[in-house]
Amino acid sequence: MDDGADRAIRLINVTKRYPGQRTPAVDDVTLTIPGGEIVVLLGPSGSGKTTMMRLINRLIEPTSGRIIVAGRDALGLDPTELRRHIGYVIQNAGLFPHMTVATNVGLVPQMLKWDKRRVAGRVDELLDLVGMDPATFRDRYPRELSGGQQQRVGVARALAADPPVMLMDEPFGAVDPITREHLQDSLLGLQEELGKTIVFVTHDIDEALKLGDRIAILDQGSRVAQYATPLEILLEPADAYVEQFIGGGQTMRLLQFSRVADVPLQQVPEAAPDDDAAAVLERIQAGRPAFGIVLDEARRPVRWIHPEDLGGVTGPIGTRGMDTATPIRARSTLQQALERLILIEHDWVPVVGPRGAYQGTVTLGTLQQAIKEMKARSRDRRTADGS
Structure with a gap:
């Protein structure tokens, strides 16, 4: 399976019926999971979310329908070969207790x-990636690790052969709330670097809102009640079931789970250290606001640059300007961003x-206005529903 291929997952009219059951566990589901995104399957017990995940890597076989994984028909592949190219993380990590951490992580590459x-080399690289010192943990056994450490090893094992797709079935459900939050943050950090296609199963709405680029809220019988971004679900729940599922406190949840990427970012003139000072000055004077941002070769922000930094300068702008503040991540919540800006x-x-690639800029006013507009949209929807 080519890592450069289409990394999307497509379920097309997928049904799973078990013998002796009157209703299907999964009933004619069609869903596209975009490549490089975290899509959360969220729903109560019996909604088919874990069944849908197991259908993707053929731990169980569909009764009918098609499943496309990374550009290939999953039902036309050898199941063992398919699973070697899909990382799988379950609750309690599922590590082999008689194997060391290194052997567990290196299993699929072997x-x-x-x-x-x-x-x-791959084992050490992955242990570093999940925040576990290889020299300390490589030769330990699962029983010598905390629950959170075991889950980190489980994630490392799932990443071992660099799969384009990862399936995560309630992976953080068995750890304490503080460890769970750390693991969620670690997953988001890893995803920013790796850009995997991740299907994540949970029954926790807050976990879904925090992690998901998109969320599929499932009702009994695997009905997809709503499939949308967290912001769309918070602002415009599709029906009474979704509204009941996400619960109250919408305003606080908008702050806690809406992301900086959800608001319109302000753009300023851009420059590189090798750019000609006169050309940069002209660019700044023609734009608004009247300053620019210097980006390095990887488009990471380095410095602000103002007209007074460029007066009388010839040739490249070099190191002129003033260091920017530590950037805010696009995945940061509005609450985190507001706290930083204050x-x-x-x-x-x-x-x-x-x-770390630059996407735009924010100010306190930017976020305050965005939050006002979100609250107005939510209020207008509730008014319309009540009329």
Whole structure:
């Protein structure tokens, strides 16, 4: 399975019927999970969310329908071969207790006949990636780890062969709330770097809102009650079932779970260190606001630059200007961004996405206006529903 292929997952009219049951566990579901996104399947017990996940990697077989994984018909592939290209993380990590951490993580690469040196290098790389020092943890056994550490090893194992797709079935449900929050934050950090296609099953609405790029809210009988972004679900729940499922406190949830990426970012003139000073000055004077931002070769923000920094300068702008504040991540919540902007001395803060690449800027006023507009939309919808 080519990592460069289409990484989307498509369920097309998928049904699963078990013998002796009157109603299907999954009933004619059609759903597209875009490549590079986290899609959360959210619903109560019996809504078919775990069944749908297991259908994707053929732990169970569909009664009818088609499943396309990373551009290939999953039902036309050897099931074992398919699973080697799909990372799978379950509750309690599912580690083999008689194997060391290194052996657990390196299991799939060994099955793929990687040489020992390559496997060892990949194990150390992944332990580093999930925040576990290889020298400390490589030779430990699962019983010597905390629940949170076991889950980190489970994530490392799922990533071992660099699969384009990951399935995560209630992976953080068995740990305490503080550890769970740390694991969620770690997953978001990893996703920014790796951009996997992730299907994540949970019954926790707050976890879904925090992690999901999109959320599929499932009702009994695997009815997809709503499939949308967290912001769309908070502002415009599709029906009474969705509204009941997400509960009250919409205004606080907008702050806690809406992301900086959900608001219109302000753009300022851009420049690179090698750009000609006169050209940059002209660009700044022609735009609004009357300053620019200097980006490095990877489009990471470096400095603000103002007209007074460029007066009489010839040639490249070089290191002129003033360091920016530490950027805000596009995945940060509005609450996190507001807290940052209140505490720092800078009026403008750059916003960055995956790999720290610049996306735009925010100010306290930007966020306050965005929140007002979100609240107005939510209020208008409730008024319309009540009329």
